[in-house]
Amino acid sequence: MIEVKELSKKFGRRNVLKGVSFTANKGEITCLIGINGVGKTTILNAIMALTPVNGGEILIDGERIHKGSYEKIAFIPDAITMLPQMRIKDAMQFMADFYQSWNQKRANDMLKFFKLDLNDKISTLSKGNTAKVNMLLGLAMDVDYILMDEPFSGIDIFSREQIAEVFTSHLVEDRGVIITTHEINDIEHLIDKAVLLDEGVVLKEFNAEEVRETEGKSVIDVMREVYQA
Numbered sequence: 001m002i003e004v005k006e007l008s009k010k011f012g013r014r015n016v017l018k019g020v021s022f023t024a025n026k027g028e029i030t031c032l033i034g035i036n037g038v039g040k041t042t043i044l045n046a047i048m049a050l051t052p053v054n055g056g057e058i059l060i061d062g063e064r065i066h067k068g069s070y071e072k073i074a075f076i077p078d079a080i081t082m083l084p085q086m087r088i089k090d091a092m093q094f095m096a097d098f099y100q101s102w103n104q105k106r107a108n109d110m111l112k113f114f115k116l117d118l119n120d121k122i123s124t125l126s127k128g129n130t131a132k133v134n135m136l137l138g139l140a141m142d143v144d145y146i147l148m149d150e151p152f153s154g155i156d157i158f159s160r161e162q163i164a165e166v167f168t169s170h171l172v173e174d175r176g177v178i179i180t181t182h183e184i185n186d187i188e189h190l191i192d193k194a195v196l197l198d199e200g201v202v203l204k205e206f207n208a209e210e211v212r213e214t215e216g217k218s219v220i221d222v223m224r225e226v227y228q229a
């Protein structure tokens with residue numbers, strides 16, 4: 001489990017995170033939801049220790065996060081970090097050379113799943129295919145937790161559907177996934193837990209399945225109630 005406890009972060013004098021707490025379980029998809037600028041990326045960056053925080057703590061499987069914890073987590077940023085002149089196979093080779101947790105078989109499965117060509121250059125890919133390569137590079141790692149920043153942002157409906165399908169496949173099974181998004185239509189039905197954020201605080205954290213079953217409400221219904229209250 002990833003436990004985020006009372007996380008606070010300031011940029012200059014601005015309090016971007018004001019005591020954010022939530023948990024994300026293994027084998028579940030947890031979605032951090034909130035409008036642009038609410039602090040979603042900052043939370044992922046804090047978990048990855050890419051930004052210093054002003055307070056709070058993060059536990060992974062009960063342990064305070066430390067250098068070794070990062071063997072358990074892969075981070076998929078909202079834009080691909082590979083050089084545009086690389087071919088897909090070069091990017092995969094780079095990951096294989098750099099990360100012990102790289103799993104070539106899983107990468108090959110994803111190539112097939114997304115119908116990508118190893119020889120294509122990243123600079124020539126459509127936005128949708130670039131997003132798919134970005135996702136492949138993270139999901140191919142043998143890690144317990146995957147953080148994804150806005151995986152659906154700015155890509156066409158068909159690519160979004162294909163990417164959403166990944167979440168119901170064996171490629172994410174048994175792993176803990178944290179996704180950030182400001183619009184959840186594509187993955188509403190896939191989410192196990194939703195964390196609704198606003199102005200640096202968690203307004204509500206809930207189990208989506210439970211709310212569907214006990215209250216007959218979708219995540220979007222709850223969002224309407226919470227954000228329009």
Ligand SMILES: Nc1ncnc2c1ncn2[C@@H]1O[C@H](COP(=O)(O)OP(=O)(O)OP(=O)(O)O)[C@@H](O)[C@H]1O
Binds near residue numbers: 038042
């Ligand atoms: N390095 C930085 N220096 C100053 N302010 C920053 C920095 N990074 C982020 N911010 C500010 O912190 C706030 C939260 O940013 P963050 O990127 O976490 O939001 P977000 O919810 O992920 O938004 P988006 O959906 O647009 O990605 C924003 O107002 C942003 O301008």
